[in-house]
Amino acid sequence: MAGYEGKAVTSDVNSGTMIYEPILEEGVFRFDCSADDRNTAFPSLSFVNSKVRDTPIMGTHTVPSYLPTFECVLGQQLVKIELPPGTSFYGTGEVSGQLERTGKRVFTWNTAAWGYGPGTTSLYQSHPWVLAVLPNGEALGVLADTTRRCEIDLQKESTIQIIALSSYPVIIFGPFTSPTDVLISLSHAVGTMFMPPKWSLGYHQCRWSYDSDARVREIARTFREKGIPCDVIWMDIDYMDGFRCFTFDKERFSDPKSLVKDLHLSGFKAIWMLDPGIKSEEGYFVYDSGSERDVWIQTTEGRPFVGEVWPGPCVFPDFTQSKARSWWAGLVKDFIANGVDGIWNDMNEPTVFKAVTKTIPESNVHRGDTELGGCQNHSHYHNVYGMLMARSTYEGMTLANENKRPFVLTRAGFIGSQRYAATWTGDNLSTWEHLHMSISMVLQLGLSGQPLSGPDIGGFGGNATPRLFGRWMGVGSMFPFCRGHSEDDTKDHEPWSFGEECEEVCRLALKRRYRLIPHIYTLFYMAHTRGTPVATPTFFADPKDVRLRTHENSFLLGPLLIYARFFFFFFGYELLGLDQLQQVLPKGIWLSFDFDDSHPDLPALYLQGGSIIPLGPPHQHIGEANPTDDLSLLVALDEHGKAKGILFEDDGDGYEFTKGGYLLTTYVAEVESSVVTVRVSKTEGSWKRPTRRLHVQLLLGGGAMLDAWSTDGEILQIVMPSDIEVHSLVSASKKQYKIRMELASARSS
Structure with missing residues (x-):
């Protein structure tokens, strides 16, 4: 059976300006080479609903600000969009290298890329998407809506060129007022992220592999004994019986239910790996049931394709078929009965060993559902295979x-x-270069619609040094997804594995994260419900400020700015880090603070003037949290003496929040006649406000703050000190900060 190779064009060369129609909402346009191309385009797998992409909206009189041109040559469609000089490019999904993408070229072809470098052009995911920030701070987004291998060429300044097999539509979002508005509009097309369970925002500990349930229990016990916060322990492939998915090794993981029960009693969740490669072995219940239902990817001869992965010869589920997805979902359902809290899909590019291409042949056949594109060669579905597996x-x-x-x-x-x-x-390395790249990589994923991401903290391949691991944990504890993970032939990479000083850095870093969980969880609620990003580049604070557009050592979590301290080691020389360089902050008021935990290996923290963020106690795991815990509000007034912030609260799991079972509180602060009044200005949801103490910390600058206590929901007033008193408080705070930093430096030297 042969798959579809792509639609032929009527001549060797075709060119012109693309035709357009408005779709989705005001300011969004679909472009095609011709009306025939529009009518015969493949269904969209990126849009939540392909019909939305294919249905023009009526009654709009706006026209696109920019018109792409196209050229079709030998079956390839080249699309070019020219933008004003000074435009900055971002996005392009999971990519290594610099934050600002001008001068780069990316190929969207999901590829296993162990030990990738800054010049690697294809990684594990494909996002044919560019976020363009115009010189005036406005922004637009460009989506090439094709699942095929795609080249995104940004080598020419202010010009986007996209090349893929003919033919495919291009969707342009905007220009809109800000990059955030573009990402919100994108989310209306491709969907917002799932609402994560609150426990998943804690720290995760992983290794390839914890080789027995006894070792897993030891890891869990050590976290609690050492007072290092952690919520999740992960099981890599060695928990399986001979790498057979949905099985457990009878000796080393003989009773997974008992293991998970013990983990739950200590406040841990358990996540287990499932790969797509299913061992081709009669008598193995997964292989037998899949063969009975005829769910495997086929060769051109109509036989199941067999490729080598961890278990040996494997077959691969064809997730483009609803019957295969239902079969897999049923296996997952039964697997969850073992106490499984979460699932890790790995190797799903899909990766195949002993293959030059590292994957299955492009000529293999997927018998896909009609609404996904029907029967096609693997080259058509390769980039969405992992997404369809995750969906199942x-x-x-x-x-x-x-x-x-x-x-x-x-x-x-x-x-x-x-x-x-x-x-x-993916499989990063324990190097300073990969630590530096991890910030840009997380940000690019967020700018491409994927807010919940993070690196393997400490690096997957190789052995981290204590200084590298501590610095990485300092930054990684602030990423949306926070997990430590390391390869099987490396030294131990748990937080206590590098000596007492590094252990203390990790403890401080993770306590910071857990104090910020109320703020982080609120950001994810907003991402889920409104499509706003979670972690963003620093330039989001002021898109017009070109100084910030290439800044890679800092990022934002809402109004919270995290400024990393990096020391790079090349050829035996230590280059100047943040401590020796002037920090580049956005314009306006940015007030520094800490939790009396300043350390040279931890990032500097700043809160934007005009903001309020909620904080909680530094629990050992999120399950310890109680609605009646003390709530802290960190307040930074703007130049007008005002501030505003929100807090989202619910059960932390389940879907009662979709039925009104939540509390969304808007807090405001305002100074008048030297008195700062903090109060609730608005609430949403049916939850009753818990009876709890409210701790307000009003930032004064230089790390100094005023503390005041009240009951949450009641009006709190704080009398501002005189200018002389403020100066004294700031001076004392700076002195204490210097002492803490010097003591920490002395201990670590």
Whole structure:
């Protein structure tokens, strides 16, 4: 059986200006080479609903600000969009290298890329998407809506060129007022991220592999004994019986239910790996049931394709078929009964060993559902294979318990994967270069619609040094997804594995994260419901400020600015880090603070003037939190003496929040006649406000703050000190900060 190779063009060369029609909402346009191309385009797998992409909206009189041109040559469609000089490019999905993408070229072809570098052009995921920030701070987004291998060429200044097999539509979002507005509009097309269970925002500890349930229990016990916060322990492939998915090694993991029960009693969740490669072995229940239902990817001769992966010869589910997805979801449902809290989909590019291409042949056949594109060669579905696997896994977890939110982590993905799974940045290395790149990589995923991501903290391949691991944990504890993970032949990479000083840095870093969980969880609620990003580049604070557009050592979590301290080691020389360089902050008021935990290995923290963020106690795991815990509000007034912030609260799991079972509080602060009044200005949801103490910390600058206590929901007034008193408080705070930093430096030297 032969798959579809792509639609032929009527001549060797075709060119012109693309035709357009408005879709989705005001300011969004679909472009095609011709009306015939528009009518015969493949269904969209990136859009939540392909019909939305294919249905023009009526009654709009706006026209596009920019018109792409196209050229069709030998079956390839080249699209070019020229933008004003000074335009900056971002996005392009999971990519290594610099934050600002001008001068780069990316190929969207999901690829296993162990030890990738800054020049690697294809990684594990494909996002044929560019976010362009114009010189005036406005922004637009460009989506090439094709699943095929795609070249995104940004080598020419202010010009986007996209090359892929003919033919495909291009969707342009904007220009809109800000980059955030573009991402919100994108989310209306490709969907917002799933609402994560609150526990998944804690720290995750992983290794390839914890080789027995006894070792897992030891890891869990050590976290609690050492007072290092952690919520999740992960099981890599060695928990399986001979790498057979949905099985457990009878000796080393003989009773997974008992293991998970013990983990739950200590406040841990357990996440287990499932790969797509199913061992081709009669008598293995997964292989037998899949063969009975005829769910495997086929060769051109109509036989199941067999490729080598961890178990040996493997077959691969064809997730483009609804019957295969239902079969997989049923297996997942049964698997969850073992106490599984989350599932990790790895190797789903899909990766095949002993193959030059590292994947299955492009000529293999997928008998896809009509609404996905029908029967096609693998080259058509390759980039969405991982997303469809994650979707099937997510659906299986929902079948197992519709009252719990699934948590799935996927290595391979496509634009739209955020609807089903979190992701990480793949097999990175324990180097300073990879630590530096991890910030830009997380940010690019967020700018491409995937907010819940992070790197393997400390690096997957190689052995981290204590200084590298501590610095990485300092930054990684602030990423949306926070997991430590390391390869099987490396030294131990748990937080206590590098000596007492590094252990203390990790403890401080993770306590910071847990104090910020109320703020981080609120950001994810906003991402889920409104499509706003979670972690963003610093220039989002002021898109017009070109100084900030290439800044890679800092990022934002809402109004919170995290400024990393990096020391790079090359050829034996230590280059100047942040401590020796002037920090580049956005314009306006940015007030520094800490939790009396300043350390040279931890990032500097700043809160934007005009903001309020909620804080909680530094629990050992999120399950310890109680609605009656003291609530802290960190307040930074703007130049007008005002501030505003929100807090989202619910059960932390399940879907009662979709039925009104939540509390969304807007807090405001305002100074008048030297008195700052803090109060609730608005609430949403049916939850009753818990009876709890409210601790307000009003930032004064230089790390100094005023503390005041009240009952949450009541009006609190704080009398501002005189200018002389403020100066004294700031001076004392700076002195204490210097002492803490010097003591920490002395201990670590």
